[in-house]
Amino acid sequence: MPDTEVVTISTYEGAREAYRSKQLRQALYDAGEVIMSDVIVNLHGDDHRSRRRLENRLYRRDTFAHYERDLFPDIIDTTLRPHLDAGRAELVGLGHQLMMNLAALTAGIDRPLGTPDETFRLHAFLKTFIEGATLAHYTGDKDAKRAEVQDALDAFDAEFLRPSIDRRAALIAQHDAGDVGEAGLPRDVLCVLLRNVDALHLPHEAIRREIAFYLLAGAHTSATAFTRVTHQILDWLEAHPDDAERVRTDRLFVQRCTHETVRLQPSSPVAMRWALADVDLGDGVHVAQGDKVVIDLVAVNRDPSVFGDDAEMFDPFRTLPAGIAPYGLSFGLGMHACIGQDMAAGLLPRDDGALQEHLFGLVPQAVQWLFDHGCRRDPDDAPEMDASTTRPYFGRYPVLLGA
Numbered sequence: 001m002p003d004t005e006v007v008t009i010s011t012y013e014g015a016r017e018a019y020r021s022k023q024l025r026q027a028l029y030d031a032g033e034v035i036m037s038d039v040i041v042n043l044h045g046d047d048h049r050s051r052r053r054l055e056n057r058l059y060r061r062d063t064f065a066h067y068e069r070d071l072f073p074d075i076i077d078t079t080l081r082p083h084l085d086a087g088r089a090e091l092v093g094l095g096h097q098l099m100m101n102l103a104a105l106t107a108g109i110d111r112p113l114g115t116p117d118e119t120f121r122l123h124a125f126l127k128t129f130i131e132g133a134t135l136a137h138y139t140g141d142k143d144a145k146r147a148e149v150q151d152a153l154d155a156f157d158a159e160f161l162r163p164s165i166d167r168r169a170a171l172i173a174q175h176d177a178g179d180v181g182e183a184g185l186p187r188d189v190l191c192v193l194l195r196n197v198d199a200l201h202l203p204h205e206a207i208r209r210e211i212a213f214y215l216l217a218g219a220h221t222s223a224t225a226f227t228r229v230t231h232q233i234l235d236w237l238e239a240h241p242d243d244a245e246r247v248r249t250d251r252l253f254v255q256r257c258t259h260e261t262v263r264l265q266p267s268s269p270v271a272m273r274w275a276l277a278d279v280d281l282g283d284g285v286h287v288a289q290g291d292k293v294v295i296d297l298v299a300v301n302r303d304p305s306v307f308g309d310d311a312e313m314f315d316p317f318r319t320l321p322a323g324i325a326p327y328g329l330s331f332g333l334g335m336h337a338c339i340g341q342d343m344a345a346g347l348l349p350r351d352d353g354a355l356q357e358h359l360f361g362l363v364p365q366a367v368q369w370l371f372d373h374g375c376r377r378d379p380d381d382a383p384e385m386d387a388s389t390t391r392p393y394f395g396r397y398p399v400l401l402g403a
């Protein structure tokens with residue numbers, strides 16, 4: 001067998017072409033199959049289309065509006081308020097806890113006890129699932145970690161998933177018998193899957209992986225963005241103290257800062273695909289069947305021909321060419337484009353400035369809460385990077401809150 005050729009894409013146009021090509025198949029999670037083997041982001045062709053079509057039914061604008069206006073504010077406040085009372089918070093842990101609470105709701109994982117201990121256990125599972133999905137970047141013993149992830153899946157199944165399935169199955173049976181209306185069914189991924197389990201031919205293990213993936217896809221990316229956006233805004237305010245008021249009064253400012261942060265620091269710094277056939281990606285880039293395509297999102301989102309000569313800089317007031325999203329390609333494009341993008345980062349503001357129907361996104365909403373409650377750096381406790389991974393994550397990010 002010849003060595004695999006790796007073709008790296010670092011221009012915006014090349015990345016757009018690659019994302020849109022149906023001849024390029026997901027390759028990012030090959031090492032993380034313990035969690036990821038047949039989840040939506042790993043499916044291709046008809047299998048992907050039918051799963052996506054189904055899950056798209058849930059992830060519509062009215063569902064996002066329901067989450068953002070009716071459900072998220074309470075969860076954000078309940079999760080963050082004890083830290084306000086304490087006058088300080090550590091954003092990495094807090095961000096994961098918060099985004100996990102939001103992701104559990106949308107994935108369909110119930111927490112009947114509602115105790116801090118129960119949240120702590122779910123959080124421990126989530127951390128292990130994240131390690132499972134990102135095994136390629138793990139610096140320790142990969143086989144031992146894989147076995148640990150499998151054990152965590154089993155324990156998660158018994159404690160959280162089975163009871164959540166049983167509750168939904170009972171409601172679906174009542175719905176089918178005409179005793180419960182559509183509004184009585186939870187609006188979450190698990191319920192959608194259970195109602196269509198026969199059509200999708202999904203064994204229990206596949207549902208388990210899909211829900212674990214939704215938990216981590218929703219929680220981990222948003223939690224990472226939560227800390228990074230706060231960091232960027234704190235940096236920005238140091239250099240632009242006049243914007244201290246803007247961060248509280250201009251509700252679009254935090255959303256713009258979120259998009260600019262996600263552009264510069266995509267939650268997933270690369271996308272990867274296997275070429276199923278020879279493909280031309282424009283600009284003279286040719287990919288041969290069997291090649292691995294690496295989309296270098298950090299470079300793509302800093303392509304000066306699209307984002308300007310100062311593309312490396314954080315500038316929430318950046319002007320963009322028509323048709324270019326302020327977060328670049330950080331939510332992907334084409335068949336696997338992020339299903340939770342509008343939920344995480346909101347909608348792009350309309351030209352007429354009308355905000356009544358606007359969705360800000362859960363990351364801006366949560367970061368806004370911090371700045372509405374006096375978030376600032378702790379002069380005695382500096383942030384630290386996470387040494388256990390090759391990816392650029394913060395390990396600890398202490399801040400002060402309140403007056």
Ligand code: HEM
Pocket residue numbers: 026028040041042052106214217218219221222225262266267268271272329330331332333335336337338339340341343344345363
């Ligand atoms: C800042 C937050 C987020 C970022 C940066 C992000 C980024 C991405 C990216 C880059 C992809 C495409 C992967 C690829 O093409 O290989 C993706 C797919 C996906 N994302 Fe997100 N995501 C975020 C939040 C969320 C949330 C909140 C959810 C929860 C619903 C979610 C669910 C998914 C799913 C299910 C897919 C797979 C879609 C498919 O394969 O059809 N993401 N995300």
